[in-house]
Amino acid sequence: MNTGARHLKSLLPALLALPFAVPAAAAGVAAGSLIENTASATYTANAATQTVDSNTVALKVDELLDVAVASQESGAVSATTTAVLRFKITNTGNGPETFTLTANPAVGGNAFNATVLGLAIDTNGNGVYDAGIDTDLANGAVSPSLAADEPLAVLVRVSIPAAAPPNALSKVELTAAATTGAGAPGTLFAGAGVSGGDAVVGASGATHTADATLTVTKAVVTLTKSATVADPFGGARPVPAATITYRIVAEVTGTGTVTGLTVNDAIPAGTTYQPGTLTLEGAALTDAADADAGQGSASAIAVQLGDLAAGAQRTVTFKVKIN
Amino acid sequence: MTSHSNLAAVAALVLGTSLAAPVLAQPTAVTLEGDVKVVHEVVENGKTRETLDEPNQVLPGDRLVFTTHYRNAGDKPVTDFVVTNPLPAPVKLSQTGAFEVSVDGGKSYGPLAALKATGADGKPRAAELGDVTHVRWRLASIAPGASGDITYFAEVR
Numbered sequence: 001m002n003t004g005a006r007h008l009k010s011l012l013p014a015l016l017a018l019p020f021a022v023p024a025a026a027a028g029v030a031a032g033s034l035i036e037n038t039a040s041a042t043y044t045a046n047a048a049t050q051t052v053d054s055n056t057v058a059l060k061v062d063e064l065l066d067v068a069v070a071s072q073e074s075g076a077v078s079a080t081t082t083a084v085l086r087f088k089i090t091n092t093g094n095g096p097e098t099f100t101l102t103a104n105p106a107v108g109g110n111a112f113n114a115t116v117l118g119l120a121i122d123t124n125g126n127g128v129y130d131a132g133i134d135t136d137l138a139n140g141a142v143s144p145s146l147a148a149d150e151p152l153a154v155l156v157r158v159s160i161p162a163a164a165p166p167n168a169l170s171k172v173e174l175t176a177a178a179t180t181g182a183g184a185p186g187t188l189f190a191g192a193g194v195s196g197g198d199a200v201v202g203a204s205g206a207t208h209t210a211d212a213t214l215t216v217t218k219a220v221v222t223l224t225k226s227a228t229v230a231d232p233f234g235g236a237r238p239v240p241a242a243t244i245t246y247r248i249v250a251e252v253t254g255t256g257t258v259t260g261l262t263v264n265d266a267i268p269a270g271t272t273y274q275p276g277t278l279t280l281e282g283a284a285l286t287d288a289a290d291a292d293a294g295q296g297s298a299s300a301i302a303v304q305l306g307d308l309a310a311g312a313q314r315t316v317t318f319k320v321k322i323n
Numbered sequence: 324m325t326s327h328s329n330l331a332a333v334a335a336l337v338l339g340t341s342l343a344a345p346v347l348a349q350p351t352a353v354t355l356e357g358d359v360k361v362v363h364e365v366v367e368n369g370k371t372r373e374t375l376d377e378p379n380q381v382l383p384g385d386r387l388v389f390t391t392h393y394r395n396a397g398d399k400p401v402t403d404f405v406v407t408n409p410l411p412a413p414v415k416l417s418q419t420g421a422f423e424v425s426v427d428g429g430k431s432y433g434p435l436a437a438l439k440a441t442g443a444d445g446k447p448r449a450a451e452l453g454d455v456t457h458v459r460w461r462l463a464s465i466a467p468g469a470s471g472d473i474t475y476f477a478e479v480r
Contacts, residue, residue, distance in 0.1 A: 028383020029413040029480050035381065037357060039391040039408040039473075043401040043465075045352050050401075054355035054391050059381045061413060061479060094383055188380070198380050 027202070030148055031063035031095030031194035063095035063193030065178040066202035069210040072127070072153075076169060076215040080256070082117070084129045085156040085212040089176045091146035093202060095194040099143045099176040103156045107211060111168035114158035114214055122153035129155050142179055156212070164216045166254025166310075175209040182206035219256040219310045223263065224249045240322050244271065248316045252308045261305040263316050271320035273298055278318045280305075352397025353404070353465065362386040362476070385479045386417055394470035404462040406473060414477035416455040422475065425457040426450040432459050 029035075039054040072086035091097050105114040119137040120129055121144070134155065137143075146152055156174055164170070180199045181189045183206065193199035226249075231242040238244070248265060252258055267273045278285045278296040280303055285294030294303045296318060303316045360375035362385075375388060391408065395401055409429065410416060416424065423432040426440050438450035460473045 033413050035359075035387070035411045035413045035479065037359060037389050037408065037411050039355055039357055039389075039406050041353060041355055041393065041404060041406040043353055043404040045397065045399065045401040049403075050352070052353050052355055054357040057357045057359045057389070059359060059378045059387070062380050062382050064382050200380065200382055202382075 027064055027066055027092050027094045027148060029061045029094060031061055031093070031199075032197060033061045035059040035061065060195070060197050061094070062197040063097075063180075063199040064093045064202040065097060065180055065182070065189075065199055065206035066092040066204040067097075067099055067176045067178055067206060067208050068092045068204065069174055069176050069208045071174075071210045071212040073212045076213040078217040079114075079158070079160050079214050080216070080218045082157065082159045083114070083214055085158065085172055085174075085214070086122070086127050087154045087156060087174045087210060087212065089143065089146070089152045089154055089174075091148055091150050092204065093178070093206075094148045095199075096145045096147050098145050098179045100140065100179055101137060101143055101154060102140050102175045102177075103158075104173040104175065105158060105170070107171040107173055110170040112161060112164040112170050112216070114160055114164075114170050114172055116172070117157040117159055120155040120157060122155050125153055127153075129157055143176070158214065160214065160216055164218075166216050166218050166220055168216045170214045170216075171211040172214065173209050173211040175207060177207035180206075217255045219252050219258045219308075220254045221258055221261060221308075222251045222253065224251070225265075238322060242322045243274070243319055244322065245277075245317060245319050249313060250305060250308075250316070251313045252310050254310050257307055257309045259307045261308055263303045263305060263314075264300060265302075265316075265318075266300045267298060267320055270323050272323055273301070274319040274321055278303070278316070280316055281314060352395055352399070352401055354394050354396055355406070356392040356394075358390045358392065360388050360390070362388055381479060383479050386476060387414060387479065388474055388476050390472050390474045392470065392472050393465070395465040395467055398467045400464050400466050402464045404465050406460045406462075408458050408475065410456055410458065410477060413480055415453040415480055416458065417452060417476045417478040419452070420458075420475055422458045422460045422473070424450075424455045425459065426454040427456065429457040432457070 036056050036058045038056040042049055042051050068090045070088050072088055077083050077085055089099060101119055103116045105116050116139045119139055121135040123134045143152055156172055158172055180192050183201050185201050185203050185205060187201040189199040226247045228245045229236045229238045229242050231237045231239050248263055250263055273296055275287050278294045278301055280293055285292045287296035289295045301318050305314050359378055361378045363374050363376055364371050365374050419435050424435050425432045426438045435450055439447045440450040440454040442448040458475050
């Protein structure tokens with residue numbers, strides 16, 4: 001971008017129109033701008049007024065490489081299987097620049113690490129990933145060129161591993177680094193700036209990282225099975241003709257709701273299901289496939305618990321006799 | 324640097340100018356030569372000192388010193404010597420000096436503290452360094468062969 005010519009034209013109106021119209025970005029004058037200084041003098045010599053101009057000294061403003069990354073999330077983002085984290089990249093330098101965008105899901109202190117599915121530019125700015133509308137970027141890809149001060153809405157798409165426990169927290173970092181180069185402030189990339197000028201790393205180091213936090217929202221079902229044996233002799237030995245009462249406790253933990261939960265259990269070999277012994281929460285269920293929630297047969301029992309919210313607990317029992 | 328602070332003498336010299344016959348097409352007696360340097364702060368032995376370097380690299384926030392070297396190359400004194408320097412738009416004056424300033428595009432001049440500018444709210448406010456559009460030096464006279472430097476410091480916006 002060569003703003004020098006434009007700047008020269010703007011100088012004259014600027015002298016007339018105040019305040020001074022300066023092509024200044026937040027980071028300062030645009031890279032490539034010319035600073036041209038000319039002094040002129042009038043004086044009297046031999047009773048005549050004379051004028052003289054100095055030579056014009058001209059400088060070209062070099063490019064400052066700076067960037068800022070900010071999470072646009074106000075708190076932890078709830079996620080069950082996938083999530084989209086919103087970030088804003090801003091070119092805080094004074095010239096057009098592209099930035100390498102890298103999402104890192106493996107941040108120290110994470111309870112689990114998400115998997116980065118990809119990045120996207122939130123083309124329509126709605127804060128939601130719209131497949132086919134938003135521009136997909138691979139993780140580690142380069143952004144479009146951003147003018148000085150120009151922001152870019154970037155979405156980081158992640159998936160949550162199945163093993164991630166409910167309510168676990170995980171940070172995902174997004175780093176933007178100037179492709180011209182990054183490094184210690186003051187690092188020089190000769191000739192790499194706008195219109196052949198130099199590029200110099202600014203205070204940000206020309207790279208910046210921000211993070212956003214995921215929290216796992218999911219319900220987890222835990223089944224706990226126990227057995228109580230009653231032998232025909234009033235004892236608890238597993239001998240033929242002894243009755244085993246199986247107790248299955250289904251517990252939902254975490255957050256959210258599980259839907260369509262069914263408990264199935266096969267009748268163990270060497271035992272015989274005792275018809276009419278199936279219960280749910282202490283209430284008897286018929287063995288037939290009918291209006292109630294349970295079915296019992298010689299091969300298996302099944303109880304439809306339906307939708308259960310986190311915190312719910314259901315107990316199923318049935319009896320078999322050892323053959 | 325020659326003295327250029329004797330503003331009071333200007334009026335007297337204007338009145339005292341001899342009524343010599345007009346001379347046409349007199350060759351320019353005074354030359355102006357502009358230069359610019361970047362001011363860098365260097366820490367040496369715990370002391371900070373400023374160096375003036377060639378402007379190989381110029382970034383927003385850098386401080387520049389613009390110098391105009393004037394010289395009376397003629398064989399007669401010149402009087403009412405007034406040097407006007409519009410500030411390049413990408414810079415702002417970083418300190419006042421032995422010069423007058425204008426904040427209205429060169430229409431009026433004075434010490435910065437005496438000038439008013441228009442604030443963002445449209446109301447007048449005290450002028451600030453960033454409002455300065457022009458700087459101006461006035462010298463009563465320059466003797467034949469005499470020369471000097473006039474400078475101002477400005478920061479890249």
